[in-house]
Amino acid sequence: MPSAVSTKAQKPKTSKEMAPKADRATKGMQARERIISVAEAIFNKQGFDGTSMRDIAAAAEMQPASMYYHFESKEELLWAVWEKGGIELRNRVNAAIEAETGPWQRMETACVAHVTGLLDWRRANQVLFVMPPWHYPESIKARVIALRHGYEQIFVSLIDDLPLRTGIDRRYLRLTLIGALSWSLFWFKKERDTPAAIAKQILSMLREGIEGTK
Amino acid sequence: MPSAVSTKAQKPKTSKEMAPKADRATKGMQARERIISVAEAIFNKQGFDGTSMRDIAAAAEMQPASMYYHFESKEELLWAVWEKGGIELRNRVNAAIEAETGPWQRMETACVAHVTGLLDWRRANQVLFVMPPWHYPESIKARVIALRHGYEQIFVSLIDDLPLRTGIDRRYLRLTLIGALSWSLFWFKKERDTPAAIAKQILSMLREGIEGTK
DNA sequence: TATCCAACCGAACGATCGTTAGAAAATTAA
DNA sequence: TTAATTTTCTAACGATCGTTCGGTTGGATA
Incomplete structure (x- = not known):
């Protein structure tokens, strides 16, 4: 359930002429928002303390350490x-x-x-x-x-x-x-x-x- | 704050003629209720997950291991x-x-x-x-x-x-x-x-x- | 006195936690 | 292509957790 978000970042240009910086941001955002999305579900189901970073990482299909590239702490x-x-x-x-x-x-x-x-x-x-x-x-x-x-x-x-x-x-x-x-x-x-x-x-x-x- | 509990266990006999079993139970109850009392305060202040058995034991002036004589788990x-x-x-x-x-x-x-x-x-x-x-x-x-x-x-x-x-x-x-x-x-x-x-x-x-x- | 048992303690085990270091991979830039 | 940068990885560290084990204590019982 990736939850089609982003009201922004949708100016329909061809993918080639998109500003490279926006592209990068979008890519980063995709992972970041995927993490938020799964964290949202798991926090809600298990509570904050009942959820480990490893749980979230697994649901987001990443390694736990990778989460710290996007968020500086739990x-x-x-x-x-x-x-x-x-x-x-x-x-x-x-x-x-x-x-x-x-x-x-x-x-x-x-x-x-x-x-x-x-x-x-x-x-x-x-x-x-x-x-x-x-x-x-x-x-x-x-x-x-x-x-x-x-x-x-x-x-x-x-x-x-x-x-x-x-x-x-x-x-x-x-x-x-x-x-x-x-x-x-x-x-x-x-x-x-x-x-x-x-x-x-x-x-x-x-x-x-x-x-x-x- | 030991919270003067025990509406019971107060039949005023002299301490010598008190039934030994009641005496023992009373002794146990005192510790048990002391634990409940301090746990009550700490759980409420810090939350369940935010409270360790060591926290409660310290507040109840016992060793953590002793709590397991009175309660089989957190x-x-x-x-x-x-x-x-x-x-x-x-x-x-x-x-x-x-x-x-x-x-x-x-x-x-x-x-x-x-x-x-x-x-x-x-x-x-x-x-x-x-x-x-x-x-x-x-x-x-x-x-x-x-x-x-x-x-x-x-x-x-x-x-x-x-x-x-x-x-x-x-x-x-x-x-x-x-x-x-x-x-x-x-x-x-x-x-x-x-x-x-x-x-x-x-x-x-x-x-x-x-x-x-x- | 010797025995017993409730009550407590010191020390540690095994698991899990958030987090970090450092390198590899993937992507973009030149 | 090569270089630079972003993103992800493997591996592990140090801390804390709930809990257990094997004892010690001290008062009541006989």
């Missing part, structure tokens, strides 16, 4: 995986809400994209979203926190646009919503749930409340 | 830590709701106890609540899942008693609520939030809804 590789996953998720959510106009519609679309991104599309950044911040490796902690913070700004803005009851704390709302949505990672069963249905039901309960007369 | 020690934390949390929540009568009041009390238990009282079972189930060590996975399942039954029952709008899926509600509450582990700042306020606000938003006229 933690830097983890960062590359998280960064890619975080950026892709952010782009996904942003692209999804662009087409919508009403504030509630935009919010619902974002929620669906968030859950879908976590559950369906790429299982990778699951670990990023599920690991307690205080366990982030020290060498990349600040970057990871900034990445997550940037992502959450999408929801800050979406919530700003919502007409809410007076007295609703928008920070608590954001954390509650993201928490409830992301928690689905723990219980999602693909035979039983769909990401879109999960997102819509959670938002609906929060929007309209759950209390009734029985 | 994973069994982890289980002991999780089991203790899970049971204590369950007892806490159960004790809290016993005093309440109205279904909403009981639910609110449970939510407060849940968040308080996770954030304040004992930082231990945080990892249990925050680790993705698919990363549980294989040898204790079934036990951990059963432990969590048992805990969630409290909320199944509490939600059964709530008068809800028609169309509310009680399973989704439970998972949403527990997710939103537990997620506070990620963002709780003790200078800014209190566990009780977090729990009450989350439940209130879900109960009454957030939508307003602006």
